Amino acid sequence: MSQLLPPSPDRPGENYFGAVAAVAWKDLTAELRSRELLSAMLIFAMLVILVFNFALELDKKSRETVTAGVLWVTFAFAGTLGLNRSMSVEKDRGCLDGLLLAPVDRSAIYFGKVISNLAFMLIVEVIVLPIYSVLYSVNLFNPGLLSVILLGSLGYVAVGTLLATMAVQTRTRDVLLPILLFPVVIPVLVSAVQASKGFLAGLEMSEIMPWLNLLIVYDVIFIAAAFMTFDYVVEE
Amino acid sequence: MILVKKLIKRFGLKTVLRGLDFRVEPGEFVALLGPNGAGKTTFLRILASLSRPSLGQVTIAGFALPAQVAAVRRRLGVVSHQPLLYDDLTAEENLRFYGRMYNLPNLDERIIEVLEMVGLMARRHDLLRTFSRGMQQRLAIGRAVLHNPQVMLFDEPYTGLDQDASEMLDSVLRNVAAQGRTVVMTSHDLARAEGLASRFDILSRGVIAASASQVSLGQGNLLDFYKGVLSA
């Protein structure tokens, strides 16, 4: 049996990126094994598209105008499902306490969770896009559209991770996340839908740029805000 | 090793800890006893750096809370009645994750060492969700000693364990304490505490109401002592 070793020297900040990577690695390893969260998100996403199909009668003409909207509503709904689940896992078995006991800055935990949540969302999107393309014979393989999806998902997940961390710590946690999240991410949804629509319709870049700029500004502001406030939603 | 002076913890208008004083020497094993709602878990959460004191002074291993919180966390291992582990990771992966969070050197060897210590070497590639409650709790202890902490905190570690699992946990706890660590444990189970601890502190109405060492108390007198203090 080992003797009691002296503690590792105090080097605050040194392990920051290691901890970010560890949190993301942990989430991805667990999820790629159980696939609970991803399959729930995917099935839900397909159901939303199915519902839209009948609710909007997605014939050839209306498809051109509503595709961007349908896609983003689908991503947003599936996204809340994933965010809620991803944070519930931390809360249910006390794991959030386990993370907080580690000698790392709290924002490292936040960024780790953002990376894994973003990965989950992008995986779902990457699967939904070709299926949607095939079902409605629209070509969605457009580099511009993909960049919008990346920027939009990033903003959505940046705010969503922070709010999901709050939501799972309340009594009403199962219903609270979408209510907290949607009014705050409206700028992301508005600009992501408009930019996607622009790329799908083959508009001039000058017409799409305002939306891309808005997305970038939103992402930067909200990542910074979450970085500064995450401490307050986990510390007691 | 642990020094607490005039600790006050309020939740809004409700005061849970009222000027609590507490002191633990290096190598001591202190059992923190008391009725439900006396503030045991609150107190332990403050020691664990998970909750901030409203007022008062808390020093662990020479570092003050909450000012030097990172240094304290590096020297602290915590086991609660929840395992703080992930269902969809294997035993080894769970330890590897926490090892990376603590930035430990020679992690592979350390993981094997710890798994052997808690007797889970054979099951190291199995998912946590396949483990019994007792095995989960042993792995939780493995997680808590992974970074070789000087101070260990146990919050009701026996919750939900059957007789066999409790005995197994006893031996692991003894092992942990025997390595010269300072231990504070809360428990409802007086008999279990009596067999393990070197000192008994009784927390009542937000302060340490009484304290007695194993030696001064003698075998088999803890229950009378406990009842005497609480009825006073």
Add this chain to the structure above:
Amino acid sequence: MSSQPRALIVLNLVSALLLAASYYASLVYAPLEAIMGAVQRVFYFHVATAWVGMIGFVVAAVAGIVYLWKKDLKWDEISLAAVEISLVFFFIAIVLGSIWARPIWGAWWTWEPRLTTAAILEMIYLAYLLLRQGIEDPEKRARFGAVYTLLGGISVPVTFVSIRVFRTIHPIVVAGANAEAQGGFSMAPAMLQTMLFAIFAFSVIFVTLFWHRMRLSALANRVEQLKLKVMQ
């Protein structure tokens, strides 16, 4: 503690007089608008209530930030009071806006940027109240509330900009020629005076209501304290 301070009683009276005076000013003193007719008179209260809503919005966000900084629950009470008042006044502003819009724009509701942003802000406030309801610990409730008002405070201007851009790219299709206008009519001096007076009157009313709300929090705290005392 039990009876209202004299200054508050005076303020109650002043608020009532100012409210009556602004009724008189907007219904009688201000001249009839040539194109829109009598319905335009709703404009003065519409602007004034929206103004109070804006004050509340700013106060709530600032008090939230100060709470996170100072950790004094007083600031949380200020933030909550401001949100509640702002919620009600924005609601009145939206309803008055609809009444005004119906004959002018030909629809009860238009997705005009200011109107839409106000509606989204109402949703944020409702979410805020729901969030608070789900948390027992007053400090956690205050922290979460402050973080959420902060996020709301940042997102609302961005929302406004995004809807603005949305509207300029997609021209508004509403019956009636005066689509771009809100206060887009030329204002006679008496109209301007009435508007400024209404804004002043409602600012005073805001202060009065705010004071009452803060007294209510103080009294509620007192009740809570007495309850705890009885329980012990």
